[in-house]
Amino acid sequence: MKAFQVRAPHEFSIEEVAVPTLAPGEVRVGVAYAGICGSDMHIIHGQNAFVRFPRVTGHEFAGVVRELGAGVSGLAVGDPVCVDPVIACGSCYPCRIGRPNVCSRLQVLGVHRDGGFSEEVCVPAANAHRLPPGLPLAQAALVEPYSIALNVLERMQFLPGDSLLIYGAGVIGLTLVQMARALGIADITVTDVLDDRLATARTLGATRTLNGRETNVEAALREATGGEGVPLIVDAACHPALLPEIVRLASPAGRIGLLGFSATPSELVQLEIIKKELTLVGSRLNNGRFPRVIELLAAGKLDAAALISHQVASQEMPGAIELIERHPEQTRKVLVQWGGNV
Numbered sequence: 014m015k016a017f018q019v020r021a022p023h024e025f026s027i028e029e030v031a032v033p034t035l036a037p038g039e040v041r042v043g044v045a046y047a048g049i050c051g052s053d054m055h056i057i058h059g060q061n062a063f064v065r066f067p068r069v070t071g072h073e074f075a076g077v078v079r080e081l082g083a084g085v086s087g088l089a090v091g092d093p094v095c096v097d098p099v100i101a102c103g104s105c106y107p108c109r110i111g112r113p114n115v116c117s118r119l120q121v122l123g124v125h126r127d128g129g130f131s132e133e134v135c136v137p138a139a140n141a142h143r144l145p146p147g148l149p150l151a152q153a154a155l156v157e158p159y160s161i162a163l164n165v166l167e168r169m170q171f172l173p174g175d176s177l178l179i180y181g182a183g184v185i186g187l188t189l190v191q192m193a194r195a196l197g198i199a200d201i202t203v204t205d206v207l208d209d210r211l212a213t214a215r216t217l218g219a220t221r222t223l224n225g226r227e228t229n230v231e232a233a234l235r236e237a238t239g240g241e242g243v244p245l246i247v248d249a250a251c252h253p254a255l256l257p258e259i260v261r262l263a264s265p266a267g268r269i270g271l272l273g274f275s276a277t278p279s280e281l282v283q284l285e286i287i288k289k290e291l292t293l294v295g296s297r298l299n300n301g302r303f304p305r306v307i308e309l310l311a312a313g314k315l316d317a318a319a320l321i322s323h324q325v326a327s328q329e330m331p332g333a334i335e336l337i338e339r340h341p342e343q344t345r346k347v348l349v350q351w352g353g354n355v
């Protein structure tokens with residue numbers, strides 16, 4: 014079968030690879046669509062410490078069940094599914110307290126094991142979520158990025174009346190805008206340095222946008238909030254230099270959600286955190302958020318189609334990667350078609 018394989022940093026291509034063998038408790042999924050994520054780009058550039066090469070990447074995908082492994086019940090051949098990439102051991106400390114997404118022996122499809130940029134992939138049956146009738150598979154490939162947004166907002170213990178500031182209007186920033194609206198958050202500010210992306214954020218429901226290159230974001234929001242600051246701030250720009258400003262801008266009792274994977278230190282002032290009793294939370298992948306995202310998507314509360322900028326055939330995937338690198342302003346979510354009952 015065909016798969017997108019990264020053999021080493023900067024070495025990738027569509028390859029003919031062996032069809033994966035189906036283990037007990039797993040299902041074989043014929044992949045229909047898989048989304049290219051910023052973290053796939055990091056793997057391609059050798060910037061992911063967890064990945065081992067060669068690797069079939071891709072952790073955002075939907076398709077159709079083709080075969081059931083021994084002992085699988087609750088799914089049938091032909092079921093449309095999307096796949097949660099988080100595989101946890103179930104017995105370590107985080108698993109025991111209900112935090113499997115930070116399992117000590119975490120396996121992420123497309124990172125630690127082969128993922129969705131392939132015609133077929135075998136996944137634990139519990140990771141395959143059956144889709145309701147009528148939900149297009151292309152849109153279902155976006156459940157994973159939406160789960161990132163839902164996970165961080167839940168981690169921040171948002172209240173519907175809270176105002177929200179999002180740093181970054183890339184795909185994750187945009188999923189956050191949609192998710193926040195779907196959850197009843199009405200006052201949403203987005204900051205970025207690209208006007209095109211900010212325009213998209215407004216279309217999707219941001220109530221205020223600020224170009225960080227032209228505007229002093231801190232001063233503007235201090236004024237807009239009467240000096241109080243913002244209760245909910247998510248860093249989806251993921252630049253370590255932003256954190257001091259984020260901490261200054263948070264209101265007393267504010268909650269800050271961090272999504273970046275940088276190893277570069279950030280300078281923090283303890284006083285700012287303690288005097289305002291801020292909560293800083295890291296959010297990694299998602300903790301069982303797929304069912305809720307699927308429900309919101311099926312109810313029309315999330316507009317996945319608006320996030321998809323390109324759909325390409327699998328053989329065009331290397332070209333699509335180049336496009337994302339050269340023209341980030343022209344791309345949102347790029348989906349790769351693998352042919353599984355598209």
Ligand code: MN
Binds near residue numbers: 050158
């Ligand atoms: Mn992703």
